[in-house]
Amino acid sequence: MLKLFATKGTISVAVALVLEEVEADYELCLIDFAVDEQRSQAYLEVNPKGRVPALVTAGGTLTETAAVLEYIAPNMLPRDAFESAKHREISYYLAATMHINHAHKLRGYRWADLETSYEDMRAKVPQTMAESCAYVEDVIVGPYIFGAQFTLADAYLFVITQWLAGDGVEIQNYPKLAQLQRSVAARPSVARIAEKGLL
Numbered sequence: 366m367l368k369l370f371a372t373k374g375t376i377s378v379a380v381a382l383v384l385e386e387v388e389a390d391y392e393l394c395l396i397d398f399a400v401d402e403q404r405s406q407a408y409l410e411v412n413p414k415g416r417v418p419a420l421v422t423a424g425g426t427l428t429e430t431a432a433v434l435e436y437i438a439p440n441m442l443p444r445d446a447f448e449s450a451k452h453r454e455i456s457y458y459l460a461a462t463m464h465i466n467h468a469h470k471l472r473g474y475r476w477a478d479l480e481t482s483y484e485d486m487r488a489k490v491p492q493t494m495a496e497s498c499a500y501v502e503d504v505i506v507g508p509y510i511f512g513a514q515f516t517l518a519d520a521y522l523f524v525i526t527q528w529l530a531g532d533g534v535e536i537q538n539y540p541k542l543a544q545l546q547r548s549v550a551a552r553p554s555v556a557r558i559a560e561k562g563l564l
Contacts, residue, residue, distance in 0.1 A: 367391035368421040370411060371563060372398050374527070376430050376464060377418035378563045379520040380437070385554035386520075387438050393561055431456045434517040441517050448511065455504060455518045459525060463501070466493035467528050491533030498529070498539045505541040508548040515552070523549040527564070 369384060369391050371377035375398075384391050396402045396417055403415045412419040412428050420427045420436070427433045431453075435442065443449045468475070469486040477483065501522065506512040509519045526546040529536050536543045549555060558564055 368394060370394045370396050370408070370417055370419040370421075372396045372403070372417045373563050375417050376521065376524055378527075378558060379430060379517075379524045380418045380420060380433050381558045381561070381563050382520045382523070382549075382554050383434050383437050383441065383517060385557045386441070386515075386552070389437065393563075395562065429460075430521065431460055431517070434520065438517060441515070443511055443514065443516065452511070452516055452518055455501075455510060456521060458500070459518065459521050463494070463497040463525055466490060466497055467525065467532055469493070470532060494529065494532040494534045495538075498534055498536070498542055502539040502542050505545055507541050508544050510545070515549070519545065519549055523555075 367384070367389060369377070369380055371381055371393060372395065381393065396408060402408055403417065409415055411421065411426060414428060416428070418428065418430060418433055420433045422436070427436055434456075443452050467490065470490040474483070476486070501510075504510060509515050510522065522542075523546060526536060526542065536546060555564065
């Protein structure tokens with residue numbers, strides 16, 4: 366059986382969503398950031414990075430969200446070679462740019478030591494997240510990123526949309542992004558992860 370280590374409100378929610386989409390048999394292990402459980406010795410033995418998600422499989426442990434998603438559901442990638450490459454392009458953007466923009470609000474200590482630097486990072490978040498929203502707005506075909514097909518990148522982006530209000534971004538300014546959020550929220554998999562305390 367798969368074992369997912371996840372935390373409410375983090376990108377690990379995307380992994381739980383996809384596990385539910387494919388009706389996988391898995392055990393959910395919630396990690397409590399409020400008590401720094403992600404830095405506990407027990408969890409560091411699972412994931413030395415001290416972050417979520419971590420997916421324990423028969424073959425070993427996977428820890429980067431995009432890689433974990435592809436392992437769980439390769440069938441949720443576009444089949445056309447170019448579209449598949451575009452999917453990775455978007456996924457890498459979400460992971461390496463948009464997610465990092467958000468992280469500057471809460472995790473400034475990853476990049477700097479001075480409190481004044483943290484304040485400057487936090488102040489920039491509404492601008493950088495709005496710029497990322499404008500980019501993905503142009504990419505989305507609708508109702509999902511690639512049109513009618515729900516892909517792994519949609520799960521990733523849906524979780525990011527949950528952060529926007531706290532980042533000072535009004536999602537209604539981006540109609541296609543708002544529609545994507547509504548479309549994913551209506552999926553049965555989302556109701557199931559909500560029941561498990563992840564939303």
